[in-house]
Amino acid sequence: MLPPAVVAIIREMEAERIRGASWLAKKGAEAYIALSESMSGRELIGAIKELGERIRAVNSTMASLYNLTRYVPVTADPSTLRARAEEFIKLCDEAKREIGNIGSELIDENEVVITHSFSSTVLEILKTARDKGKEFRVVITESSPDCEGLALAGELDRLGVHFDIITDAQLGLFAGKATLALVGADNVTRDGYVFNKAGTYLLSLACHDGGVPFYVAAESFKLHPELTAEEVDIVERPYAKRGYKIRNFLFDVTPWRYIRGVITELGILVPPKDL
């Protein structure tokens, strides 16, 4: 039995509808910290295993959750558990900052950056570029039905970055006018497929067709060491309008061949030559 404080965090993760893989992984680490505050010894060992299963079950094919549960040791010592979970959170934050540094170098003066949905990692890149004094425009999508794009609009407003919001269906029309595409990732599989908000694949195709470089920003803990694209379950959420059920798979799948590079905190990964 997990303590109520830990279960509350799991429930929050399960109920989350907007934020993605980075947020979930950090929240999972907080669950381990909460666990370290109420147990020790053999009881703790059992609870760590149970919590690992619960965290992975939030999304059974999400790399960040899988990697978190592998990063955290099964230990009888609460202070070891706590230290390791805190280290995970620190590494997450550092990874994001470093991706901001690396990615912002791709943004030149007067760049027109197109993105899809809301990635906190892409936002970090834009923030860093802005901090470096660069002037650029961003094209962002409404991102129906949850409108994550409007949340990104609020952030860009605060940063003083100019942007246009478009409907998702206009991605093709605007990709050709952009000079750089930056998207986040929920999951990168072992065989090099990027799972990200549905529409990302369409943007990658339009960028490929228009000769616009397309980059994915993803902390290395989003790379899944085991799973291939075929094995990933794509979450579907209920959505309806005027009495009609509307299919609502959250993610689509972008193959390596349309990706110029994956920006990680370790550097920019480029696709293998044989693609």
Added chain:
Amino acid sequence: MLPPAVVAIIREMEAERIRGASWLAKKGAEAYIALSESMSGRELIGAIKELGERIRAVNSTMASLYNLTRYVPVTADPSTLRARAEEFIKLCDEAKREIGNIGSELIDENEVVITHSFSSTVLEILKTARDKGKEFRVVITESSPDCEGLALAGELDRLGVHFDIITDAQLGLFAGKATLALVGADNVTRDGYVFNKAGTYLLSLACHDGGVPFYVAAESFKLHPELTAEEVDIVERPYAKRGYKIRNFLFDVTPWRYIRGVITELGILVPPKDL
């Protein structure tokens, strides 16, 4: 000065937000018929010229309106005008039926047809295939922000055709599972670009990537004899959400090279070899 009944029709055309090139052209023909009922002689000649300008101005680069105004003669004789406008409407209806016949032959048993937005010409094809007793499924898009897809859902419901509705951003995810793509067209330019609801180009790219044949259904009066893709103005309509202005260009541009064929009443046009 055009008579009030004619002006009322023009205003209706200008205000129309959902229906496309076929509807507008037929409505324009009705305006000529209304004109034929209230004028003759020199007065009629002037009014026909004025009405032609007003009709073209509803959308200055739309082939169907341009072709209508070229089809209708500048005449002093109201009965000639009326006969010719009625003939245009009859040809429109015949063209749609013939496209239904030709296009329905592309639909095999258990086909999965993907489409985007609402094309009355595509609907005619689906209707005809259904009348021929074929069983197939259709994937249709919500088509934000005006939700034309939900209007199509209502039509398919009435026909007893099974369908899934998806968000526009899932076009890439579902294109690969389809076996045939059928879309309408608002305009086909002299140099072979198809203007249709924004998102059509994305669907064409995903079909190309997934090896799914992509067809456009368009009456021949949607082929513009003069304009090239560069010269076409894409209409933008106001759209806002949570206080943010959202860009809302109605159409995007699909090049010939992603199109297997354009289904017209004269037969299926295939792209020239040198593309």
